[in-house]
Amino acid sequence: MNGQRIVALAWKEWREIIRDRLFFALAFVVPAMLMLLFGFGLTLDVENLPFAVVDYDKTAASRDYAYRFISSRYFAFQGYAADEHDVDALLADNKVRMVLVIPPRFDERLGRGEPAPVQVLIDGTFPERTQTSMGYVAAINSAVSLDNMAHALSSARGIPLAEARQRVQPVKLEVRYLYNQSVKSIWSLAPKLIMLIMMLSPPFLTAVGVVREKESGSIFNIYSSTVSPGEFLLGKLAPYVAISIANAMFLWLLATWLFGAPFKGDPLFFAFATVLYVICTTGIGLVISMLVQTQVAAMIVASIVSIIPAVLYSGVLLPLPSLSPAASMLAHALPPMYYTNIVVGCFLKAVSWHALWLEVLVLAAYAVGLFGLGYLLFTKRPKS
Amino acid sequence: MKQMMNGGLLSVPGLRRLRVMTQKELLQLFRDLALMVFFLYSFTGDIYLAASGVSMQLKNAAIATLDADYSFASRELASRFQPPYFQPAGSVADARQAIRRLDDGDVMAVLDVPPRFQERLQRGEQVSVQLQVDTSNSVLGFLASSYGAQIVGKYALEAAAQREGLAASGGIAGPLVEADTRVWYNPNQNDAWFMGISELLTVVTLFSILLPAAAMVREKERGTIEQLMVTPLTSFQILFPKVVAMTLVILAGSAIALFGVLGPLFQLPMRGSLVTFFLITALYVFTTAGLGLLAATVARNLAQVGMLTVVILMPMLLLSGAWTPIEAMPPWMRGLAWISPLHYFLDAAYGILLKGVGLDLLWDSVLAMGGLGVVVFAAGMRRFGRQFG
Secondary structure: OOHHHHHHHHHHHHHHHHHOHHHHHHHHHHHHHHHHHHHHHOOOOOOOEEEEEEEOOOOHHHHHHHHHHHOOOOEEEEEEOOOHHHHHHHHHOOOOOEEEEEOOOHHHHHHOOOOEEEEEEEEOOOHHHHHHHHHHHHHHHHHHHHHHHHHHHHHHHOOOHHHHHHHHOOEEEEEEEEOOOOOOHHHHHHHHHHHHHHHHHHHHHHHHHHHHHHHHOOHHHHHOOOOOHHHHHHHHHHHHHHHHHHHHHHHHHHHHHHOOOOOOOOHHHHHHHHHHHHHHHHHHHHHHHHHOOOHHHHHHHHHHHHHHHHHHOOOOOOOHHHOOHHHHHHHHHOHHHHHHHHHHHHHHHOOOHHHHHHHHHHHHHHHHHHHHHHHHHOOOOOOO | OHHHHOOHHHHOHHHHHHHHHHHHHHHHHHHOHHHHHHHHHHHOHHHHHHHHHOOOOOOOEEEEEEEOOOOHHHHHHHOOOOOOOEEEEEEOOOHHHHHHHHHOOOOOEEEEEOOOHHHHHHOOOOEEEEEEEEOOOHHHHHHHHHHHHHHHHHHHHHHHHHHHOOEEOOEEOOOOEEEEEEEEOOOOOOHHHHHHHHHHHHHHHHHHHHHHHHHHHHHHHHOHHHHHHOOOOOHHHHHHHHHHHHHHHHHHHHHHHHHHHHHHHHOOOOOOOHHHHHHHHHHHHHHHHHHHHHHHHHOOOHHHHHHHHHHHHHHHHHHOOOOOOHHHOOHHHHHHHOOOHHHHHHHHHHHHHHHOOOHHHHHHHHHHHHHHHHHHHHHHHHHHHHHHO
């Protein structure tokens, strides 16, 4: 290992990156753009669900009931439909995602103190949204039922409405939202976006950067020089690691300032873990670049290899406990999940070494393993 | 395919050139072994993983009970938190232990029943129980609290009915509103269908932007574009075969994914006309390839194309409505979704495969997609013509 050679190589690589202005700009713009785009656009809240009402009863009670849905911010009323046959086309054409059907004698049954059925048709194309909307429907229905019960009890027993209300609801549930009190999506999302973007961008940059030399043939200059494989890899990758660390810092600033995510943890610990993670993801790019010959292949492999685990198996969009056993194994075998635990711990839970040492250890093992593999795969005497 | 292309119509000089150029593109593509291996993986293994591995629903969320009452009523309430949504995970002794188990991610929720719960319930007082939910994942947190509220609400109503003498043999007799919820198109809410199709569309999008753009810029980078420019080929005859070749390959990939993975392994229904599906897919690939070619006229080398692909791909995926509902986005983003071809393709693909709709309902999506394609392709051709004309 010769320090001077490493510095010279890193400098050469740096110059090359800067000279390609568009590439250099995009290396910084892309992560920031992704952060803004996902931060503003990726709301996981289900709101304004378009729906229609079929009212066969057409009484004050049925209209009052429908109004509970119409006035809710979770639903966006698209109008009344005449009967259920119209509804098929509306649901099929994505004009509405839900239809509320109020059958005849709705008012009459309630007036007599009997349960009144209603029918809810929900588009099941997006299962997670379907479940959430079913939750909203259940909440509205139970509120309506409680109201009705309280009114009935108050007039039957001659007690004040407030007391009746208390009697029909003897147990109240208070929900305490931990770690993210307002359940604002963006608070839980912004920290994880750092994980996501730092999984996408470094492998891409690195893989393309190394394979570029292979494809253009300039790698033969390295083969014929006195530079050793280890020196080449360190010097070549240093600028990419540096760019990615700068990006990670910028993303952290966006998360805390722009999106207002609380950062409760230890900044030093977080910085250390982040550098480790960036080295890991750069290592993924390194290994990819050793396995492919063309930049197109490098880009495809980098995006498939990094997007899937980052989006699906890290806990950003999808809850980890609901993964199938095979997918859960895969999630445990890849770095994003561990770094997700670290970012969530640092941002929302204020935990540090004592709870997260294992995660840090796994990332370190990954970094060493990936660079070791890259070193083994890199040979100055290629076949053919 | 070769024989098909050797048909009479294709011997017209212009069309023959297109055919030869298409063959050249296909050859070039197939020679990159690593690329082809990954191409196949993307349309099989990757889609299999996405469809099999992931469920966006709350399943077996571990819940612990902090029971300070130890009565019949409190145990009855706690025992109602059952699979499929919840999974009882024992009890905790005090609040500190509860917080520690939540901190460790060992349980997702803790039900906290106060002392004298049963006694106060019987006396007719209103009692509060607390549900502490880990909402690090807000979707899950919402679902857990929503199911928790339903369970407790039902319990409370039954307790009230019993006390007030409203209980009937079949349940509660009172002016309740009972919803009968029916889920259409995917009654069992099979996540594999949703995730599988969504992943297929993502992969199709990635390849339709990247492959033609890369094929174009590689010619620029290596200088072989100059050779093409001195041939009698028009710029349309240079650009279009790239798109045709990639479209053929991507359609083949989609067929493998549908008939090799999603159909046999996940029983995807495919209710609508498959011919329509593949025609719309071809139109979509053409439109998206136009975006790639436009990027290729901006980029000087492949590294730039790669970055530009990310710049185009990510907003398209986000604005498609596959990951998050478009209705819930801020209005300006909803506006942007109208110019994302994936938005239309998504409607069409789910519509045909799951809902069984045909062109009579999808014509507006198809028209919009085609319109976008023509505009983008024309812009790409214009820029290309200016650069090399």
